[in-house]
Amino acid sequence: MLGRLGKISMKHKPAEILIRTVAREDILRQYSYYLVEKGAPAAAQRFLDSVQSATERICKAPGMGAPKILGNPTLAGLRSWPVAGFPAMRIYYLCAGNVVRVVRVLHGKRDITALLEKETTGEE
Numbered sequence: 001m002l003g004r005l006g007k008i009s010m011k012h013k014p015a016e017i018l019i020r021t022v023a024r025e026d027i028l029r030q031y032s033y034y035l036v037e038k039g040a041p042a043a044a045q046r047f048l049d050s051v052q053s054a055t056e057r058i059c060k061a062p063g064m065g066a067p068k069i070l071g072n073p074t075l076a077g078l079r080s081w082p083v084a085g086f087p088a089m090r091i092y093y094l095c096a097g098n099v100v101r102v103v104r105v106l107h108g109k110r111d112i113t114a115l116l117e118k119e120t121t122g123e124e
Contacts, residue, residue, distance in 0.1 A: 014059040015095065019102040022119075023091075026105040027051055030089065050083045051105065054091055057081070062095040072117045078103065092116065 019027075027048070034044035058065065058081055065079030075094065083089040088108040094101045103119060106112050 014056075015062050015098050015100045017055050017059050017100050017102065019055070020104075023102045023104050030105070030107065047083070047086055047089075050085050051091070054081055054083050055100070055102065058091065058093060058100055062093075062100050065091075065093065068092060068116070070113065070116055072119060074120055075103065075116060078116070 031044050031047055034040045034047055063079070065081040068075075068078045068080050070078060077094055078092055079095070080090040080092050083091060083105070090106060090108065090112075091102055092104045092106065092112075094103060104116065106115065
């Protein structure tokens with residue numbers, strides 16, 4: 001007889017998030033597109049909220065994103081995760097220890113592979 005086992009806590013401390021400057025610029029560019037070019041302030045705010053929710057979710061389970069294989073060795077281990085409500089937008093990130101580094105936030109109509117192949121991770 002095994003007896004009664006207590007509940008085992010599998011809680012992990014959420015990862016810390018670091019958003020690179022170029023990724024912040026990506027977010028602001030898309031926000032401005034909705035706000036200024038489309039005249040849709042509600043969509044612009046939803047986009048920011050969705051990016052924040054997505055990064056929080058990534059921090060809770062960093063390995064859940066889809067792997068993105070590139071020739072750029074500085075981006076080995078790169079993963080992507082969609083921005084809810086904005087299906088063409090993806091967050092590209094790296095995990096190292098307890099840190100998630102958001103590399104870029106890009107629209108699917110851009111040449112994502114070409115943009116990412118040029119990336120270096122030295123600048124934050």
